[in-house]
Amino acid sequence: MNSKQKQSKKRQLIVLYGHYCWWCGYSLKENQLTIEHLYPQSRGGSNxxxxxxxxxxxxxxxxxxxxxxxxxxMGNCF
Structure with a gap:
């Protein structure tokens, strides 16, 4: 994904799930959130x-x- 596509995907994910980490549940600012692949790309996961x-x-x-x-x-990794 190029940077424009990443930004678009990030906005879509924020609309769907809010400003929260999928794994630990912490609320974060948009610039602190990273895009995560549930099924890793190295294992054949898609974008x-x-x-x-x-x-x-x-x-x-x-x-x-x-x-x-x-x-x-279950919702708390650390």
């Missing part, structure tokens, strides 16, 4: 809105290409 969520940098970065962040437990 469709159904496969994308918003997350904080910590959850997104710690997850790598696993399906869940380390220590993730």
């Amino acid at each position: 469709t809105i159904e496969n994308l969520r918003l997350s904080c940098f910590k959850c997104n970065n710690s997850r790598g290409n696993s399906l869940y962040p380390p220590n993730w437990r």
